[in-house]
Amino acid sequence: DAGVTQSPTHLIKTRGQQVTLRCSPKSGHDTVSWYQQALGQGPQFIFQYYEEEERQRGNFPDRFSGHQFPNYSSELNVNALLLGDSALYLCASSFGTGPYNEQFFGPGTRLTVL
Protein backbone atom coordinates (compact mmCIF):
# COMPACT_ATOMS: atom_id res chain seq x y z
CA ASP A 1 0.00 0.00 0.00
CA ALA A 2 1.74 3.14 -1.25
CA GLY A 3 1.98 5.96 1.20
CA VAL A 4 2.01 9.67 0.46
CA THR A 5 4.65 10.62 -2.08
CA GLN A 6 6.14 14.03 -2.84
CA SER A 7 8.46 15.41 -5.47
CA PRO A 8 11.04 16.72 -5.72
CA THR A 9 12.94 15.85 -2.54
CA HIS A 10 15.07 18.97 -2.58
CA LEU A 11 14.88 22.20 -4.52
CA ILE A 12 17.05 25.29 -4.68
CA LYS A 13 15.62 28.52 -6.09
CA THR A 14 16.52 32.21 -6.06
CA ARG A 15 14.43 35.09 -4.81
CA GLY A 16 11.64 36.11 -7.15
CA GLN A 17 11.40 32.74 -8.86
CA GLN A 18 8.38 30.48 -8.89
CA VAL A 19 8.23 26.86 -7.71
CA THR A 20 5.82 23.94 -8.06
CA LEU A 21 5.75 21.05 -5.62
CA ARG A 22 3.84 17.83 -6.18
CA CYS A 23 2.03 15.34 -3.98
CA SER A 24 0.26 12.01 -4.50
CA PRO A 25 -2.00 10.94 -1.65
CA LYS A 26 -2.08 7.58 0.09
CA SER A 27 -4.19 5.00 -1.70
CA GLY A 28 -7.87 5.47 -0.81
CA HIS A 29 -7.46 9.06 0.34
CA ASP A 30 -9.20 11.95 -1.41
CA THR A 31 -8.09 15.01 0.57
CA VAL A 32 -4.72 16.73 0.45
CA SER A 33 -3.45 19.33 2.90
CA TRP A 34 -0.23 21.31 2.59
CA TYR A 35 1.95 22.49 5.47
CA GLN A 36 5.11 24.59 5.78
CA GLN A 37 7.63 23.66 8.46
CA ALA A 38 10.41 26.11 9.27
CA LEU A 39 13.45 24.86 11.16
CA GLY A 40 12.67 24.25 14.83
CA GLN A 41 8.96 24.93 14.39
CA GLY A 42 5.86 22.82 14.08
CA PRO A 43 4.19 22.55 10.67
CA GLN A 44 1.89 25.43 9.70
CA PHE A 45 -1.27 24.78 7.70
CA ILE A 46 -1.28 26.36 4.23
CA PHE A 47 -4.45 24.99 2.63
CA GLN A 48 -6.55 21.90 2.00
CA TYR A 49 -7.93 20.51 -1.24
CA TYR A 50 -10.97 18.28 -1.62
CA GLU A 51 -12.99 17.55 -4.74
CA GLU A 52 -10.53 19.70 -6.73
CA GLU A 53 -11.36 22.80 -4.69
CA GLU A 54 -9.55 24.72 -1.98
CA ARG A 55 -11.68 24.08 1.11
CA GLN A 56 -9.75 25.71 3.92
CA ARG A 57 -6.80 28.08 4.03
CA GLY A 58 -4.36 29.08 6.72
CA ASN A 59 -2.70 32.44 7.17
CA PHE A 60 -0.61 32.44 3.99
CA PRO A 61 -0.49 35.10 1.25
CA ASP A 62 -1.91 34.69 -2.24
CA ARG A 63 1.59 33.90 -3.51
CA PHE A 64 0.77 30.39 -2.30
CA SER A 65 -1.69 28.64 -4.54
CA GLY A 66 -2.59 25.09 -5.32
CA HIS A 67 -4.47 22.66 -7.43
CA GLN A 68 -5.97 19.21 -7.08
CA PHE A 69 -6.37 16.87 -10.01
CA PRO A 70 -9.13 14.30 -10.67
CA ASN A 71 -6.83 11.52 -9.44
CA TYR A 72 -6.59 13.40 -6.08
CA SER A 73 -2.94 14.36 -6.56
CA SER A 74 -2.09 17.95 -5.81
CA GLU A 75 0.36 20.75 -6.57
CA LEU A 76 1.54 23.63 -4.45
CA ASN A 77 2.75 26.71 -6.30
CA VAL A 78 4.67 29.54 -4.72
CA ASN A 79 5.29 32.73 -6.71
CA ALA A 80 7.78 35.54 -6.13
CA LEU A 81 9.85 33.49 -3.72
CA LEU A 82 11.24 35.17 -0.62
CA LEU A 83 14.16 34.08 1.54
CA GLY A 84 11.61 33.34 4.28
CA ASP A 85 9.94 30.73 2.12
CA SER A 86 12.87 28.40 2.76
CA ALA A 87 11.34 25.49 4.65
CA LEU A 88 10.24 21.88 4.52
CA TYR A 89 6.96 21.64 2.63
CA LEU A 90 4.79 18.76 3.75
CA CYS A 91 1.81 17.21 2.06
CA ALA A 92 -0.67 15.23 4.16
CA SER A 93 -3.51 13.08 2.89
CA SER A 94 -6.71 11.91 4.53
CA PHE A 95 -10.07 10.42 3.66
CA GLY A 96 -12.59 13.24 3.83
CA THR A 97 -12.29 16.69 5.33
CA GLY A 98 -13.62 16.25 8.86
CA PRO A 99 -11.56 17.10 11.97
CA TYR A 100 -11.54 13.45 13.08
CA ASN A 101 -9.86 12.24 9.90
CA GLU A 102 -6.27 11.26 10.48
CA GLN A 103 -3.73 12.95 8.25
CA PHE A 104 -0.66 11.09 7.02
CA PHE A 105 2.38 12.99 5.88
CA GLY A 106 4.63 12.47 2.90
CA PRO A 107 8.43 12.74 3.13
CA GLY A 108 8.39 16.44 2.29
CA THR A 109 10.17 18.75 -0.12
CA ARG A 110 13.06 20.79 1.25
CA LEU A 111 12.99 24.22 -0.45
CA THR A 112 15.97 26.53 -0.18
CA VAL A 113 15.62 30.09 -1.47
CA LEU A 114 18.90 31.95 -2.08
Added chain:
Amino acid sequence: QKEVEQNSGPLSVPEGAIASLNCTYSDRGSQSFFWYRQYSGKSPELIMSIYSNGDKEDGRFTAQLNKASQYVSLLIRDSQPSDSATYLCAVNKDSGGGADGLTFGKGTHLIIQP
Protein backbone atom coordinates in the same frame (compact mmCIF):
# COMPACT_ATOMS: atom_id res chain seq x y z
CA GLN B 1 -6.00 32.42 17.18
CA LYS B 2 -5.62 28.78 18.06
CA GLU B 3 -2.46 27.99 19.98
CA VAL B 4 -0.85 24.78 21.02
CA GLU B 5 1.88 24.91 23.64
CA GLN B 6 4.55 22.32 24.32
CA ASN B 7 7.72 22.37 26.38
CA SER B 8 10.49 22.35 23.79
CA GLY B 9 12.82 20.33 26.01
CA PRO B 10 15.06 18.55 25.63
CA LEU B 11 13.40 15.99 27.89
CA SER B 12 15.91 13.37 28.93
CA VAL B 13 14.58 9.99 30.15
CA PRO B 14 16.55 6.84 31.01
CA GLU B 15 15.97 3.75 28.90
CA GLY B 16 13.13 1.62 30.25
CA ALA B 17 11.47 4.49 32.11
CA ILE B 18 8.18 6.24 31.29
CA ALA B 19 8.42 9.37 29.16
CA SER B 20 5.65 11.91 29.75
CA LEU B 21 4.98 14.56 27.12
CA ASN B 22 2.51 17.35 27.69
CA CYS B 23 0.52 19.76 25.54
CA THR B 24 -1.99 22.51 26.24
CA TYR B 25 -4.30 24.19 23.75
CA SER B 26 -6.17 27.47 23.84
CA ASP B 27 -9.25 26.86 21.66
CA ARG B 28 -12.02 25.23 23.69
CA GLY B 29 -13.74 24.28 20.44
CA SER B 30 -10.93 21.88 19.49
CA GLN B 31 -12.39 18.51 18.66
CA SER B 32 -9.54 16.19 17.76
CA PHE B 33 -6.04 15.72 19.09
CA PHE B 34 -3.05 14.02 17.56
CA TRP B 35 0.49 13.06 18.48
CA TYR B 36 3.12 12.86 15.77
CA ARG B 37 6.71 11.70 16.05
CA GLN B 38 9.35 13.39 13.90
CA TYR B 39 12.89 12.14 13.57
CA SER B 40 15.54 14.68 12.62
CA GLY B 41 15.37 15.42 8.90
CA LYS B 42 12.21 13.33 8.41
CA SER B 43 8.50 14.07 8.16
CA PRO B 44 5.97 13.69 11.00
CA GLU B 45 4.60 10.20 11.62
CA LEU B 46 1.20 9.76 13.26
CA ILE B 47 1.39 7.89 16.58
CA MET B 48 -1.98 8.42 18.25
CA SER B 49 -5.27 10.21 17.84
CA ILE B 50 -7.74 10.91 20.65
CA TYR B 51 -11.14 12.56 20.58
CA SER B 52 -12.81 11.87 23.95
CA ASN B 53 -11.82 12.60 27.52
CA GLY B 54 -9.82 9.83 29.15
CA ASP B 55 -7.05 7.49 28.13
CA LYS B 56 -6.36 5.68 24.88
CA GLU B 57 -3.70 2.99 24.76
CA ASP B 58 -1.82 1.58 21.79
CA GLY B 59 1.08 -0.68 22.61
CA ARG B 60 3.64 1.27 24.64
CA PHE B 61 1.84 4.55 23.99
CA THR B 62 -1.01 6.07 25.99
CA ALA B 63 -2.68 9.34 25.05
CA GLN B 64 -4.62 11.22 27.71
CA LEU B 65 -7.15 13.98 27.09
CA ASN B 66 -8.74 16.39 29.55
CA LYS B 67 -10.92 18.89 27.69
CA ALA B 68 -11.89 20.77 30.86
CA SER B 69 -8.23 21.54 31.52
CA GLN B 70 -7.43 21.83 27.77
CA TYR B 71 -4.63 19.36 28.24
CA VAL B 72 -3.33 16.43 26.20
CA SER B 73 -0.49 14.15 27.13
CA LEU B 74 1.41 11.22 25.69
CA LEU B 75 3.01 8.55 27.85
CA ILE B 76 5.65 6.23 26.42
CA ARG B 77 6.26 3.16 28.57
CA ASP B 78 9.50 1.16 28.52
CA SER B 79 11.26 3.94 26.61
CA GLN B 80 13.77 2.83 23.99
CA PRO B 81 16.64 4.77 22.40
CA SER B 82 14.66 4.56 19.12
CA ASP B 83 11.97 6.72 20.76
CA SER B 84 14.40 9.65 20.74
CA ALA B 85 12.73 12.20 18.45
CA THR B 86 10.65 15.37 18.47
CA TYR B 87 7.03 14.78 19.45
CA LEU B 88 4.47 17.13 17.95
CA CYS B 89 1.04 17.75 19.43
CA ALA B 90 -1.66 18.82 16.96
CA VAL B 91 -5.31 19.81 17.31
CA ASN B 92 -8.15 20.29 14.85
CA LYS B 93 -11.73 21.45 14.71
CA ASP B 94 -14.46 22.11 12.21
CA SER B 95 -15.32 25.81 11.96
CA GLY B 96 -17.87 25.04 9.25
CA GLY B 97 -17.30 23.46 5.87
CA GLY B 98 -14.76 20.94 7.03
CA ALA B 99 -11.76 20.79 9.30
CA ASP B 100 -9.63 23.89 9.76
CA GLY B 101 -6.34 22.14 9.26
CA LEU B 102 -4.08 20.86 12.00
CA THR B 103 -2.60 23.38 14.42
CA PHE B 104 0.72 22.14 15.75
CA GLY B 105 2.84 22.94 18.75
CA LYS B 106 6.57 23.48 18.30
CA GLY B 107 7.28 19.98 19.57
CA THR B 108 9.15 18.44 22.50
CA HIS B 109 12.59 17.00 21.86
CA LEU B 110 12.81 13.68 23.70
CA ILE B 111 16.13 11.97 24.40
CA ILE B 112 16.19 8.41 25.74
CA GLN B 113 19.49 7.75 27.48
CA PRO B 114 20.81 4.16 27.17
